[in-house]
Amino acid sequence: NPNLIIVTDDVYGTFVDGFRTLAADLPRNTLLVYSYSKHYGATGHRLGVIGLDRDNVIDDLIAALPSQEKARLAKRYGGLTPEPESIRFIDRLVADSRQVALDHTAGLGPPQQVQMVLFSLFALLPEGKAYKAKVQGIVRQRLDLLLEGSGMKIADDPGRAGYYVELDLLAEAERAAGKDFATFLEKNHEPTEPLFRLAERTGVVLLNGGGFDGPEWSVRVSLANLDDLDYLKIGHHLRLLFDDYRAEWEATLTS
Template sequence: MKELSPFELKDQLIKLADEAFKGEVLNAGRGNPNFLATLPRRVFNLIGKFAIEESEVSYSYLHNHIGGFPKKEGIYTRFLIFLRKEQCSAEANGILTYLSYIEDQIGLNIDDVLMEFVEAYLGSHYPTPPRMLVNTEIIVKKYLTKEMCQNKLDSDFDVFATEGGTAAMFYIFNSLATNKLIKPKDKIAIVTPIFTPYLEIPKLSEYDLDIIELQLDPKSDWQLPTSELEKLKDPSIKLLCLVNPSNPPSTKLSTETLLKLKKLVDEDRPDLMIITDDVYGTFSDNFVSCFGVIPKNTLLVYSFSKYFGATGWRLGTISISHDSIFDELLKTADDEVNNRYTIITPTPKTLSFIDRIVADSRAVGLNHTAGISTPQQLQMALFALNSLVDLNSYYKNSCKALIRNRCKLLYSSLGAHFEDNENVVSYYTLINVADIALELFDEKFAQWFKDNNKINDFLFALAKETGVVLLPGKGFGDTHPTLRVSLANLKEYQYEAIGKKTKQILKEFHTQYENSK
């Protein structure tokens, strides 16, 4: 059982809970949100309706539902005529708002953008360029600069659209190894607790990396202590991986912590590569990514899955600065590394790391057909625009209020104190069972729970006796007896029930403790 990942363990817990509580399982073990952005989806369908009408003009004489390629000339004028039939619908107003923003705030040609959107919906061309559609990349860069960097970023960067954050993770590790930026037995630092695959992938035989864990401190608001940061001064550590805000503590790195990291990189480790996975950044207050503070050294992974309720769309991005340490390190790459890319460029030495990631994602030879589908890229652009035009953050504030209210209700029904502050995000929460045992009972019981490593027994009892499924914090690299609760996928009253049922099982363990004396 100890060898299972927390997600595989979750499947066993669900099976156990389902056997006892048919159809009444409260599964807070996965972070798939039960809320989503509707307007950009409405706009997607509206563009699709227009795109199909435009396509059907080409071969209308055949009367057989055969379409052709739309014509760019006058497309915006025809679109405005098309919108007259929509009678001020939410989606019609939405797309007009999006296009107005694009023209006024980004300065793109509306005919160019609309043509790209129409062709993207139809999916009638290979993604060109393979890395990302031209105007879509500009829009997404604007979004990432706003949401990840508070509109403050000193350097320009490129974006590669990927099949979600998970594909991004694979592509990055694959290209790091392929380009010998990491080699077997190299040391990499990982900030823990963290999304489990970041601990599992480096151990695979094709990477065989030595992991140095940097532990976040729950007693210091889940920040990275100076003593842990100091480990990065070791020049043999090639790479730092972090999820920010963290998963599962769900706390963003403070400005102070980020500045300490920047100081260390500037003064001691200018060669350090950093991967920051910031999928939950949009749920925090005034979020600033490591990418916004140390852009040269940082590769940014982002996914649209959680914020827009789009896990099924598979929409992720990889962003790398034009002046990156990854490209700088590649200047010393040997011929074996560079010759891999001679089939796509006569000057492989000048090929940037992000374009190598694109090529490697399709085994180089299929580079010309790389990239996610154009309909996916269209929906990504519309999600980004939905955020960009929301100047008063109505959508963001609603999402934040939703998960934070659930968190408060969970701890209230548990009868425990919840420490809230500006860095807490509350997409997940880690319930430290020993701390709750101390708060509700006494120190001896809390120590007994820790000394006897009761956390897995607690999880199975919770599933079997109450139908509640949670995950062990240990599976994410936490060293404390914690339970991870997703605050994104159930209704408010269900979190109240989880709190009460967790308290119920804790009382049973207290009885067990009393009987063991």
């Protein structure tokens, strides 16, 4: 499909060795989204970009619209220019972010633009490449500590960003004690129950991975915002919680 439009979210690309964006191979078809927030720990500054190649299918599709649809768009964007049909899609996107009428207030202020330029230039320097390796190492070490504390196993994945991780409790149950234990959990408990039990007992609050397209019985852990040893503790809490469920299941086998 030569007119396929792809939106690629590359926010975590810097955490993956050898990452290559789809936009590099399919520039005409790809709308690229990126944020500086994760890589540089600048979440409060809301620094992000949307990139689109000058030669793109979206502008071609707009140009090929029927006259009635072009007239509707001309009315929508007519306040921006006497030639609204000449507005490129990326500029329409900016205008729409401010409901068109407030287009003059769109875009980042000079301080944010300077900050983004400095981040970008830093990434090209040897110091920036060393920083990239360091932040990759930090999240990977925290993942190792989380797994060490929990005693859980996950598959090797060279494409894993490691900024977040979803630990599948059901898969771990089957790995550790067999299918019967996993079936017991499914029949007697809800997927979110371990999260509530963990929060009540330890004050550790995790999210259900199912809400992020992960396994229904997974817990989602951010590896970006706590001290390293905190992840060892979280893993330990998960292990104790898991042991409680296993003891509950084993009690049913002997009763």
